[in-house]
Amino acid sequence: xxxxxxxxxxxxxxxxxxLGEAMxxxxxxxxxxxxxxLEDDSGLWEVGxxxxxxxxxxxxxLLAAAYGAQPFVVSELPETDWVAHVKRELSPVEAGxxxxxxxxxxxxxTADRIPLLxxxxxxxGTGHHGTTLGCLRALDRLIAQGFEARKVADIGCGTAVLAMxxxxxxxxxMLASDxxxxxxxxxxxxxxxxxxxxxxxxxxxxxxxxxxxxxHAPYDLIFANILKGPLVALAxxxxxxxxxxGYAILSGILNEQADEVIEVYSRVGTNLVERxxxxxxxxxxxxxxxxx
Numbered sequence: 001x002x003x004x005x006x007x008x009x010x011x012x013x014x015x016x017x018x019l020g021e022a023m024x025x026x027x028x029x030x031x032x033x034x035x036x037x038l039e040d041d042s043g044l045w046e047v048g049x050x051x052x053x054x055x056x057x058x059x060x061x062l063l064a065a066a067y068g069a070q071p072f073v074v075s076e077l078p079e080t081d082w083v084a085h086v087k088r089e090l091s092p093v094e095a096g097x098x099x100x101x102x103x104x105x106x107x108x109x110t111a112d113r114i115p116l117l118x119x120x121x122x123x124x125g126t127g128h129h130g131t132t133l134g135c136l137r138a139l140d141r142l143i144a145q146g147f148e149a150r151k152v153a154d155i156g157c158g159t160a161v162l163a164m165x166x167x168x169x170x171x172x173x174m175l176a177s178d179x180x181x182x183x184x185x186x187x188x189x190x191x192x193x194x195x196x197x198x199x200x201x202x203x204x205x206x207x208x209x210x211x212x213x214x215x216h217a218p219y220d221l222i223f224a225n226i227l228k229g230p231l232v233a234l235a236x237x238x239x240x241x242x243x244x245x246g247y248a249i250l251s252g253i254l255n256e257q258a259d260e261v262i263e264v265y266s267r268v269g270t271n272l273v274e275r276x277x278x279x280x281x282x283x284x285x286x287x288x289x290x291x292x
Contacts (some may be wrong), residue, residue, distance in 0.1 A: 012067035016045035096140025131251035134283025149220035160187035218243035239268035
C-alpha cells in the first residue's frame with residue numbers, strides 16, 4: 001500500500017495546531033497528523049500528514065492559504081518494512097555500563113553490562129541518537145564518581161530509556177513524564193518489556209506541570225532531553241525542582257546552541273559541570289548552586 005506525505009511550514013504554534021486539526025477533516029483522511037517546531041531557531045512550525053491515498057491537492061492548497069502556510073509539498077514514500085529496516089540498521093549501543101538493544105540482539109547482552117531493551121518498533125529514544133547517547137554517558141560518569149540519586153525525574157521521556165537506566169542502578173522515586181500520551185504508553189510498555197513495571201511512574205505532563213512531579217521534589221537528578229526552546233523555558237522549573245548540589249543532564253541541544261542554554265541555566269543557579277559533543281549535538285551536565 002503506498003504512503004503519501006504532505007508537509008508545510010508556517011509561523012506560530014497556535015496557527016500550526018489549528019492547521020493540524022483542520023487537516024484531520026480532509027477527504028481522504030490522513031492516517032496521522034504531526035505538528036512540530038523546527039529546531040533551527042527560525043520560529044517556524046512544520047505540519048505534516050500521512051495518507052494511504054493520494055491527498056486532495058485542492059483541499060491542501062485551500063488550507064495552506066487559509067492558515068498562511070507555505071504550499072504543501074506532497075511526496076510518495078517507498079514501500080518499506082520499517083520495523084525490519086530498523087532491526088537491520090540499529091545495532092546495540094554501548095554507553096559506559098549501559099547496553100541498549102532490541103530483542104533481535106538479545107544474544108549480544110553480556111553479564112558486565114546493564115541491559116536496556118528498546119524494541120525496534122519503538123525506535124525513538126533507542127540510544128542511537130547523539131542526544132540520548134550523551135545523556136547515558138553523562139549518567140555513567142556520575143555513577144562512576146560515586147553519585148547516588150534516590151529521586152529522579154525524566155522530563156520529555158520518550159521511550160523512558162533514561163529513567164529506566166537510573167532505575168536499574170538506584171532504588172527510589174523514579175518519575176518519567178512526556179507531553180505526548182503515546183510516548184507515555186510506549187514508556188510503560190518498555191518498562192514492562194524490561195521487567196521493570198512499577199519501577200518508574202509514567203505521567204502525561206508538559207514539563208513539570210503535574211502534581212505528582214511537584215510532590216516528589218526536590219530531585220537528586222533531572223533529565224531533560226528535549227529541544228533548546230523548551231529547555232530554556234524550563235530553566236526556572238528545573239532549578240526549582242532540583243536539590244542543592246543535585247544534577248541536571250540536558251540534551252537535544254545543537255552544538256551552536258549550547259552556550260546560550262548554559263548562560264540561561266547559570267542565571268537560575270544551575271551551573272555547568274561538563275559538556276560532551278556527539279556529532280551535531282551537545283549534552284550538558286549541570287549542578288545546582290555549585291560553581292565550577
